[in-house]
Amino acid sequence: TTGLVGLAVSQNPHERLRILYAKILASLQTMPQDAAYRKYTEQLVNERFDHVKTEPDVVKLEQKINGGQIEEVIFQAECELSLSRKMADWKPWEPLVEEAPPNQWKWPI
């Protein structure tokens, strides 16, 4: 029983996390190596993946990852997966689209 409304307890969280992190890493491969998003997300995902692989106990895994309950971690991983797919479309690592017009952000005027 999670303490949260709307999040059911997940049977077999390790398996689910493993699948999700593998998918995230696969979608990150499509981005160029020097993209900052790819670097940091890979670092994060690999770290969590290692925790998942080494720690079979759910409670200790939650403490190691330090991201709330396991169901929350699963939800976050699903979000990260959808984000990485969208990032592959938007390509945020490209240089700036357009410079701001002069004095746009000047405050006080």
Add this chain to the structure above:
Amino acid sequence: MMPKYIQQVQVTCYNELEVMIHPDGVVPVLTFLRDHTNAQFRNMIDLTAVDVPSRQNRFEIVYNLLSLRYNSRIRVKTYTDELTPVDSSVSVHKAANWYEREVSHRGFANAGARRRVGTDWVCVWKQVWDMYGVFFANHPDLRRILTDYGFEGHPFRKDFPLSGYVEVRYDDELKRVVAEPVELAQEFRKFDLNTPWEVFPAYREPKEAPPKLEAPAPEKK
């Protein structure tokens, strides 16, 4: 850091993080902030706009986000002028719905005062379409929200007068409410409240160096 093609300037004003974006990047940046593990800004606190008439892109659209996981706030700013539509953030945050309706109609009369005094936005409800006329593309339901049914005009722009144009309404022999042009009992008095002393000494413009005048070379005789 991450969406590099979007950021222009990152400024922290008294410990608040603000991120300035190009208007094309609204949806990518907001989804990034919502979904990424290091920045779970799931809550949209506010969506407002600021009218600065002297700028080329008049309106500055501001998104305030909160992360419950990391207990931090962030502000995302975009700019637009009167005619360019901005992508709607309703697909990212459902809360933006009414805020965008308000901004597209409503606006902030006191945005300038807000900055000087340092207090928060005046109106925190459905705004922006109603009050400004900023058009949000892909918005599911862009209707007026705070103004009256037949109201023309965008109240919160800086060029809209305090009393409005067609505001006096009273019951007529027609036995209904009628819109008439405004009749003010007293002439509008504009006070000049500017102090003769400099207000922001830290933001002084750097003085241009006076042009050096060279002494004319002595003519050779």
